[in-house]
Amino acid sequence: MNNRTETLIPVVGVITDVRIDTPDVKTFRVVTPEGKKAFDHMPGQCAMLSIPGVGEAMFSITSSPTNTEFMEFSIKKCGCVTDWLHQAEVGQQITIRGPYGRPFPVEEEFKGKDLLFIAGGIGLAPLRSVINYCRHYRDDYGKIDIVYGSRSMDDLVDYKEIVDEWTKDTNVDVHLTIDREQEGWDGHVGFVPNFVKELGFDTNKTAIICGPPIMIKFTLQAMVELGFNKEQVYTTMELRMKCGVGKCGRCNIGSKYVCKDGPVFRCDELDELPDEY
Amino acid sequence: MRKFSLSVLSEVFAEIAKNATLYIPATDNAGGAKFTKWAEGVEYLETLNTVKSPKDFFFPHTEDLMEFKVTGKNIELFDIREESEDFVVFGVRACDVKSFDILDRVFLVDPVDTYYASRREHGVIISLACTRPAETCFCGTFDIDPATPAGDISAWKTEDSIYLEANTAKGEALLAKLDVLTEECDTEAVETQQEKIRKIMDKLPLKDLTTDSFGGGKTLDLFNSEKWAELSESCLGCGTCTFVCPTCQCYDIKDFNTGNGVIRYRCWDSCMFSEFTKMAHGNSRLSQLERFRQRFMHKLVYYPENNEGIFSCVGCGRCLSKCPISMNIVKVMKALGGEK
Numbered sequence: 001m002n003n004r005t006e007t008l009i010p011v012v013g014v015i016t017d018v019r020i021d022t023p024d025v026k027t028f029r030v031v032t033p034e035g036k037k038a039f040d041h042m043p044g045q046c047a048m049l050s051i052p053g054v055g056e057a058m059f060s061i062t063s064s065p066t067n068t069e070f071m072e073f074s075i076k077k078c079g080c081v082t083d084w085l086h087q088a089e090v091g092q093q094i095t096i097r098g099p100y101g102r103p104f105p106v107e108e109e110f111k112g113k114d115l116l117f118i119a120g121g122i123g124l125a126p127l128r129s130v131i132n133y134c135r136h137y138r139d140d141y142g143k144i145d146i147v148y149g150s151r152s153m154d155d156l157v158d159y160k161e162i163v164d165e166w167t168k169d170t171n172v173d174v175h176l177t178i179d180r181e182q183e184g185w186d187g188h189v190g191f192v193p194n195f196v197k198e199l200g201f202d203t204n205k206t207a208i209i210c211g212p213p214i215m216i217k218f219t220l221q222a223m224v225e226l227g228f229n230k231e232q233v234y235t236t237m238e239l240r241m242k243c244g245v246g247k248c249g250r251c252n253i254g255s256k257y258v259c260k261d262g263p264v265f266r267c268d269e270l271d272e273l274p275d276e277y
Numbered sequence: 278m279r280k281f282s283l284s285v286l287s288e289v290f291a292e293i294a295k296n297a298t299l300y301i302p303a304t305d306n307a308g309g310a311k312f313t314k315w316a317e318g319v320e321y322l323e324t325l326n327t328v329k330s331p332k333d334f335f336f337p338h339t340e341d342l343m344e345f346k347v348t349g350k351n352i353e354l355f356d357i358r359e360e361s362e363d364f365v366v367f368g369v370r371a372c373d374v375k376s377f378d379i380l381d382r383v384f385l386v387d388p389v390d391t392y393y394a395s396r397r398e399h400g401v402i403i404s405l406a407c408t409r410p411a412e413t414c415f416c417g418t419f420d421i422d423p424a425t426p427a428g429d430i431s432a433w434k435t436e437d438s439i440y441l442e443a444n445t446a447k448g449e450a451l452l453a454k455l456d457v458l459t460e461e462c463d464t465e466a467v468e469t470q471q472e473k474i475r476k477i478m479d480k481l482p483l484k485d486l487t488t489d490s491f492g493g494g495k496t497l498d499l500f501n502s503e504k505w506a507e508l509s510e511s512c513l514g515c516g517t518c519t520f521v522c523p524t525c526q527c528y529d530i531k532d533f534n535t536g537n538g539v540i541r542y543r544c545w546d547s548c549m550f551s552e553f554t555k556m557a558h559g560n561s562r563l564s565q566l567e568r569f570r571q572r573f574m575h576k577l578v579y580y581p582e583n584n585e586g587i588f589s590c591v592g593c594g595r596c597l598s599k600c601p602i603s604m605n606i607v608k609v610m611k612a613l614g615g616e617k
Contacts, residue, residue, distance in 0.1 A: 007388040008530070008543075009343050012352050052345035052352060052539040053532050079557025093352040095345075239561055240554045242530045247383050247390060248546070249527030250554055252571075253561075254496050255579040274500040274574075277561050 010095035022155045027074045038096045042103030043130035044264045050095045057081040058241045062125045064132035074125040100244040101263045104130045113206045114142035120192050120211025121150050124157045126236045127210050149177040149192040153185045193218035203227040209235045230268040237263045253277050279459040280440045290315050297363040330523030335396045339544040346538045361399040368405045371426035372416040372591040376523035382584050383526050401447050404428030413594030415483035424471035433467045440467050490614040493582030504612050509569035511602045516547035521595040548572050573609045
């Protein structure tokens with residue numbers, strides 16, 4: 001028997017809560033069979049979840065590291081592993097390994113800054129971790145703005161937490177939008193990039209964007225038009241992964257592996273990489 | 278330096294095989310050679326290179342990683358790793374020996390791949406200087422000297438003898454066990470042999486192939502070259518180049534339901550395959566052009582960028598002889614390097 005630690009070997013985790021967020025997003029709470037957190041992480045890092053016999057896939061850890069009791073994963077139903085997870089019930093065991101990747105620089109770069117979070121759809125999942133981390137250490141960060149948009153009212157992930165907690169914080173402004181008019185919605189209607197331009201933020205902020213690739217692209221364009229430098233804007237990427245540690249060879253963008261050199265990148269770093277994501 | 282007469286070759290093999298599993302190049306019964314477990318009667322085959330590289334001694338084509346037992350909602354996980362057996366590989370050419378260094382820089386960096394590490398620790402490499410490098414050889418492009426192969430023990434074969442020089446503690450320990458069968462000797466015969474090899478190298482058709490246009494920091498210029506379209510046009514995406522390549526290390530992890538549990542295994546994969554980067558919601562490399570470009574950019578630009586300029590090619594020439602459409606890294610290097 002080999003006694004050395006092997007990153008490819010996961011531990012068993014138990015789903016202790018399943019929250020239905022939207023018609024195709026559920027949030028799963030995971031702990032070890034002993035009821036503990038499987039491991040510590042920093043905001044923006046990911047974990048490999050698997051169901052033996054079905055497959056293994058990488059997910060961003062959506063709960064904040066300041067939550068010492070459990071981890072949460074907001075997962076959109078869109079493939080083999082996620083389909084399976086969506087039919088899983090409380091008490092179901094899965095496997096978990098991690099944490100993987102470079103986190104958001106919450107201690108180094110974000111401290112003392114005004115922060116602008118911009119998310120589209122399920123893109124809120126990785127940002128929720130860093131938003132709640134900054135809310136927890138509120139005094140370490142300046143004004144927080146959150147722009148969040150989805151297809152419809154029903155597709156806003158974590159809507160309850162946003163309304164019940166985030167909007168009530170002091171010095172936190174939440175700006176919600178949905179793509180099309182909808183009965184019962186009296187908020188903003190329109191796509192995120194345009195909404196960002198309409199809101200016209202001060203360019204002294206550090207921005208963090210996550211969403212579908214097309215949304216990231218147009219939002220970054222809008223930010224540049226508002227006068228932001230790419231050095232002020234962070235994003236988090238997703239590509240196919242198997243190992244999580246830069247060895248299986250598939251999640252690279254140029255010489256960078258998203259699993260270990262990312263998933264968090266500063267947007268000027270992306271300019272130096274080939275356009276292949 | 279020590280030597281033994283070729284007439285006692287099988288005695289030497291038998292001595293080595295007393296303490297470790299020994300692999301030597303032998304016929305694959307299909308006109309080529311493959312590393313074969315030595316036993317009485319297995320004939321050593323004089324060959325330049327085996328059809329497949331010896332990388333699977335350390336990074337096997339497929340290997341089981343762990344097992345699961347699933348009962349209702351519960352999962353039991355079994356760590357089935359075992360320490361590798363002790364083994365010796367005889368007759369590895371200089372290019373293939375260099376490929377192990379290139380793989381080490383992937384598998385032995387933190388977090389260490391323990392499956393690979395265990396085999397690496399338990400394996401002893403006896404290299405063998407090339408006597409007749411072939412027209413497809415271009416190890417010199419990557420500063421590899423086929424007349425001075427590395428490995429735990431370097432070996433040279435002349436008409437009547439094999440000469441041995443230990444390079445590592447593992448190599449010295451093995452050589453000590455061969456004390457009775459070998460004798461101390463000077464380096465003259467080896468030097469003559471090396472001269473001969475270098476003269477052949479000077480006449481090889483690919484001797485002027487250079488890496489000048491490649492390396493870290495050249496990503497965007499090369500990635501955006503218009504030449505990829507023409508170069509990749511005929512690529513079938515069969516992946517043969519990656520499977521015979523001694524440095525290709527991409528792998529897949531998959532689960533196999535045995536009916537009695539689940540085995541999670543890994544197997545070689547290829548960036549040339551269309552599903553390599555396919556996700557539930559899209560694929561970052563949709564066309565064969567993008568997949569083809571990835572393979573060569575990785576070997577010539579991305580890997581060197583991450584590994585102090587070392588290229589992920591050793592010039593073994595396997596892809597030159599095996600590609601069904603005769604496309605290969607040499608043509609890519611010449612085209613991108615500006616040669617017609």
